[in-house]
Amino acid sequence: MKEIIECVPNFSTSNKDVVDSILKKIKETENVFLLDYTYDDYYNRLVVSFFGDKKSVLEGALNSAFRAIELIDMRNHKGQHPRLGAVDVVPFIPIKNVKMEDCVKLAKKFGQILAEKCGVPVYLYGEAATRSERKDLDWIREGEYEKLTEMMAKPERKPDFGPAKPHKMAGATITGARKVMAGFNVNLGTSDLTIAKKIAKALHSKKGGFSNVKAMAALIPEKNITQIGMSISDFEKTPLYRVFEMVKVECARYNVPIVSSEFCGMAPLKTLIDIAAYYLKIDNLTEHRVLEIAIQNAIEKGDVFE
Amino acid sequence: MKEIIECVPNFSTSNKDVVDSILKKIKETENVFLLDYTYDDYYNRLVVSFFGDKKSVLEGALNSAFRAIELIDMRNHKGQHPRLGAVDVVPFIPIKNVKMEDCVKLAKKFGQILAEKCGVPVYLYGEAATRSERKDLDWIREGEYEKLTEMMAKPERKPDFGPAKPHKMAGATITGARKVMAGFNVNLGTSDLTIAKKIAKALHSKKGGFSNVKAMAALIPEKNITQIGMSISDFEKTPLYRVFEMVKVECARYNVPIVSSEFCGMAPLKTLIDIAAYYLKIDNLTEHRVLEIAIQNAIEKGDVFE
Numbered sequence: 001m002k003e004i005i006e007c008v009p010n011f012s013t014s015n016k017d018v019v020d021s022i023l024k025k026i027k028e029t030e031n032v033f034l035l036d037y038t039y040d041d042y043y044n045r046l047v048v049s050f051f052g053d054k055k056s057v058l059e060g061a062l063n064s065a066f067r068a069i070e071l072i073d074m075r076n077h078k079g080q081h082p083r084l085g086a087v088d089v090v091p092f093i094p095i096k097n098v099k100m101e102d103c104v105k106l107a108k109k110f111g112q113i114l115a116e117k118c119g120v121p122v123y124l125y126g127e128a129a130t131r132s133e134r135k136d137l138d139w140i141r142e143g144e145y146e147k148l149t150e151m152m153a154k155p156e157r158k159p160d161f162g163p164a165k166p167h168k169m170a171g172a173t174i175t176g177a178r179k180v181m182a183g184f185n186v187n188l189g190t191s192d193l194t195i196a197k198k199i200a201k202a203l204h205s206k207k208g209g210f211s212n213v214k215a216m217a218a219l220i221p222e223k224n225i226t227q228i229g230m231s232i233s234d235f236e237k238t239p240l241y242r243v244f245e246m247v248k249v250e251c252a253r254y255n256v257p258i259v260s261s262e263f264c265g266m267a268p269l270k271t272l273i274d275i276a277a278y279y280l281k282i283d284n285l286t287e288h289r290v291l292e293i294a295i296q297n298a299i300e301k302g303d304v305f306e
Numbered sequence: 307m308k309e310i311i312e313c314v315p316n317f318s319t320s321n322k323d324v325v326d327s328i329l330k331k332i333k334e335t336e337n338v339f340l341l342d343y344t345y346d347d348y349y350n351r352l353v354v355s356f357f358g359d360k361k362s363v364l365e366g367a368l369n370s371a372f373r374a375i376e377l378i379d380m381r382n383h384k385g386q387h388p389r390l391g392a393v394d395v396v397p398f399i400p401i402k403n404v405k406m407e408d409c410v411k412l413a414k415k416f417g418q419i420l421a422e423k424c425g426v427p428v429y430l431y432g433e434a435a436t437r438s439e440r441k442d443l444d445w446i447r448e449g450e451y452e453k454l455t456e457m458m459a460k461p462e463r464k465p466d467f468g469p470a471k472p473h474k475m476a477g478a479t480i481t482g483a484r485k486v487m488a489g490f491n492v493n494l495g496t497s498d499l500t501i502a503k504k505i506a507k508a509l510h511s512k513k514g515g516f517s518n519v520k521a522m523a524a525l526i527p528e529k530n531i532t533q534i535g536m537s538i539s540d541f542e543k544t545p546l547y548r549v550f551e552m553v554k555v556e557c558a559r560y561n562v563p564i565v566s567s568e569f570c571g572m573a574p575l576k577t578l579i580d581i582a583a584y585y586l587k588i589d590n591l592t593e594h595r596v597l598e599i600a601i602q603n604a605i606e607k608g609d610v611f612e
Contacts, residue, residue, distance in 0.1 A: 004601060033604040036595065051601060095601065180597065244586050260589045266597035267582075275582045276573075280550050283566045287598075289342065291486065291572035295310060295357060295401065296602055298339040 004096040005057045005103060006035075006180070008265060010088045011046040011068045012079065012145075012171075014039045018071045019046050025063040031056035036266055042220050043229075044079030045088070047183075049265050051095065054106060061090055061110050069118050069170045074145045080218040081229075082141045084123075084148060085171025087114070089137060091126060092177045103177035104128045108160075111175045115162030118170065121152065122161040126176035130160055137174060138206075138214070145171045182232045182240055182271050183264030186247050189257035193219050196226035199250040203230060203243060210246070212238040225259060239274040269293065310402040311363045311409060312341070312486070314571060316394045317352040317374045318385065318477075320345045324377045325352050331369040337362035342572055348526050349535075350385030351394070353489075355571050357401065360412060367396055367416050375424050375476045380451050386524040387535075388447045390429075390454060391477025393420070395443065397432060398483050409483035410434045414466075417481045421468030424476065427458065428467040432482035436466055443480060444512075444520070451477045488538045488546055488577050489570030492553050495563035499525050502532035505556040509536060509549060516552070518544040531565060545580040575599065 011022055019039050026034055032052040039046040050060055065087040072086035090110060092103040104127055111122035129135040133156075143151040148166040151157050158164050159172065166172055188196055196217035201207045203215040215230040228247060232238055244261070251258055269287060277285045287293050317328055325345055332340055338358040345352040356366055371393045378392035396416060398409040410433055417428035435441040439462075449457040454472040457463050464470050465478065472478055494502055502523035507513045509521040521536040534553060538544055550567070557564055575593060583591045593599050 006597075006601075033601075035597075035600050035604065051604070095597075241586070258587055260587050262588060262590050263595060266600060267591060267595050269596055269598045272578045272582045272596065275585060276578045279581060279585045280547070281564055281566050282568060284568050285573060289569060289573050290575055290578065291312075291341075291401075292575045292593075292599060294341050294572060295312075295339075298341065298357070 002053050003098040003102070004051055005054060005098055005106065006049060006051045006093040006095050007057050007061050007090065008047065008049050008093065009061060009064060009090040011048070011064075011072065012044065012074060012077050012083050012086050012088050013046050013068070013072050014041050014044045014079075018068075021071060022046065022064050022067050023048065025067045026050050026060050029056060029060040029063050032060040038264060041222075042079070042218055043081040044077065045081045045083070047265060054098070054102065057092065058106055058110060061092075062113060065090065065114055065173070066118065069120060069167070073169045074171045075169065077145065081216070082138070082144055083171075084141050084145055085120065085167070085173050087120070087170065087173045089125070090173065090175040092175075093180055094177075095180070100127050100177055100179075107175045107177050111161045111173070114173060114175075115159075118167065119163060120167040120170050121159035121163055121165070121172040123172065123174045124160045124176050125174050126178040128176040140174055148172060179234065180268050182235045182268055184230050184232070184240060184243075184261065185264050186228045186230070186244070186261040187220070187223075187259040188226045188228065188251065189259045190226055190254075191219065191224045193217060193226055195254045195256055196228060198254070199247060200228050200230075202250050203228070203246060210238045210243055213243055229264065235268060235271050235274075239278070240271040241275045241278045308359050309404040309408070310357055311360060311404055311412065312355060312357045312399040312401050313363050313367050313396065314353065314355045314399065315367060315370060315396040316389075317354070317370075317378065318350065318380060318383050318389045318392050318394050319352050319374070319378050320347050320350045324374075327377060328352065328370050328373050329354065331373045332356050332366050335362060335366040335369050338366040344570060347528075348385070348524055349387040350383065351387050351389070353571060360404070360408065363398065364412055364416060367398075368419060371396065371420055371479070372424065375426060375473075379475045380477045381475065383451065387522070388444070388450055389477075390447050390451055391426065391473070391479050393426070393476065393479045395431070396479065396481040398481075399486055400483075401486070406433050406483055406485075413481045413483050417467045417479070420479060420481075421465075424473065425469060426473040426476050427465035427469055427471070427478045429478065429480045430466045430482050431480050432484040434482040446480055454478060485540065486574050488541045488574055490536050490538070490546060490549075490567065491570050492534045492536070492550070492567040493526070493529075493565040494532045494534065494557065495565045496532055496560075497525065497530045499523060499532055501560045501562055502534060504560070505553060506534050506536075508556050509534070509552060516544045516549055519549055535570065541574060541577050541580075545584070546577040547581045547584045
């Protein structure tokens with residue numbers, strides 16, 4: 001088994017033709033595997049998950065980004081999720097036999113090539129950040145696409161690659177390296193966005209909530225409900241079940257039912273193990289005690305069945 | 307990837323030297339992987355989980371059974387778990403690229419060889435059963451080791467292989483084929499075995515509980531608590547979380563706290579997915595959305611990373 005790197009690019013579109021065209025570019029890239037994608041109108045955003053080795057994952061990221069920059073015009077873009085550009089954010093994630101620093105290198109290569117070939121300004125974030133404040137996506141995204149010209153004029157917002165002004169159609173792009181994170185949405189049985197915002201605030205790290213958690217509220221008009229969209233950047237330290245229990249606590253306060261929830265992107269096994277261990281009070285549950293994983297690990301180590 | 311069969315033999319011992327000696331036989335068998343083992347004094351029972359291909363898994367099962375028959379004397383055996391013999395039960399379980407009928411053949415081969423070489427009577431159960439009532443372990447185990455001579459004299463209890471009377475030291479053995487099942491123990495904060503038995507009864511399929519569930523109560527003297535030991539033979543139809551919720555309901559009735567719980571043997575991924583989906587109301591959770599499994603599946607199908 002060679003190295004495995006996951007890439008989870010976020011594109012500012014929910015147009016089916018554009019989505020298909022971007023996905024096609026990923027599927028066509030040799031040695032790249034598409035894992036998952038989701039898109040919807042209320043965020044107007046496409047989130048893709050794919051993996052490959054160093055070479056193929058970089059190619060897949062570039063191929064799809066080139067296509068997105070061709071097709072997406074940010075001047076017409078509306079959506080409830082904060083965004084800077086057509087190719088909004090492109091994280092590289094070490095999964096197996098690679099180090100974080102390999103992913104940092106990939107992000108820098110990706111950013112450099114994208115800026116050179118497309119003239120799009122690129123910021124590095126997360127583990128690839130060149131200044132400590134840029135570790136944080138929200139800091140870089142302040143003002144969003146609409147205020148990008150103004151924000152980029154500030155010296156501290158000079159991009160890491162490319163021109164110090166936005167690409168007219170594509171805005172700017174953020175790329176970087178990070179650990180696997182958990183994306184999780186909870187749907188609330190209320191159309192009152194004020195309540196959803198209060199609950200999101202209770203969870204968000206910068207607003208007194210859990211460290212490692214970002215949360216936002218959105219309206220889903222076609223269902224007449226609201227959604228808490230959250231990401232947990234370190235779910236080993238801040239387990240998903242604990243954040244969910246806090247959603248329950250705050251929902252009870254406002255008499256709002258939880259309708260359903262969903263992983264946004266892939267579900268990391270550790271989050272499921274923590275959920276089972278908590279709700280069933282299981283003492284001895286680890287990845288190594290999950291049948292399918294234990295078998296896979298034994299075969300990889302022993303390597304006698306092939 | 308060739309075929310994968312799991313074997314989960316249950317031996318009537320908790321003597322550390324005997325346990326080590328049995329495990330050594332499994333570890334020494336070529337192309338066999340030991341996944342897990344547990345043993346304790348209150349059940350006086352060793353449960354091992356290992357896997358291999360058809361040839362190796364049969365060898366591992368036989369090697370360990372021969373050793374157990376040499377070392378375990380049932381005439382001195384006491385334990386809270388029902389048992390017929392030294393090598394009490396040996397199920398073969400299809401995991402990958404094998405059919406149930408392959409496991410039925412393995413069980414029959416195992417039983418035939420064990421009876422021939424050791425003179426131990428062997429019953430076939432589960433999918434390997436030769437009569438419908440023998441599908442059920444409990445039916446075969448009625449009377450346990452102590453009444454084995456008397457029970458085996460009955461025509462309907464004639465073994466499938468070997469003599470129609472017990473082996474003096476080793477009793478009788480049951481072998482067969484079955485699907486993956488979930489073994490799960492819940493520890494209750496009471497030393498009152500009467501209450502634990504009532505709760506176990508509420509769960510057991512034959513006593514009005516859930517179909518696919520067997521449950522028994524045991525005392526754990528060193529901790530001064532009781533334990534509900536259960537097995538769910540079809541956890542797709544009868545999910546673990548639902549059985550656990552019923553334990554909670556009955557515990558509340560008797561004001562007994564749930565101290566902890568544990569998987570007995572390996573945890574099937576599906577049980578964890580069902581737990582997460584239930585407690586967090588997750589809509590879209592399947593095996594294919596679990597990151598580690600999705601990556602493994604993609605690699606196995608695509609086969610380009612090796």
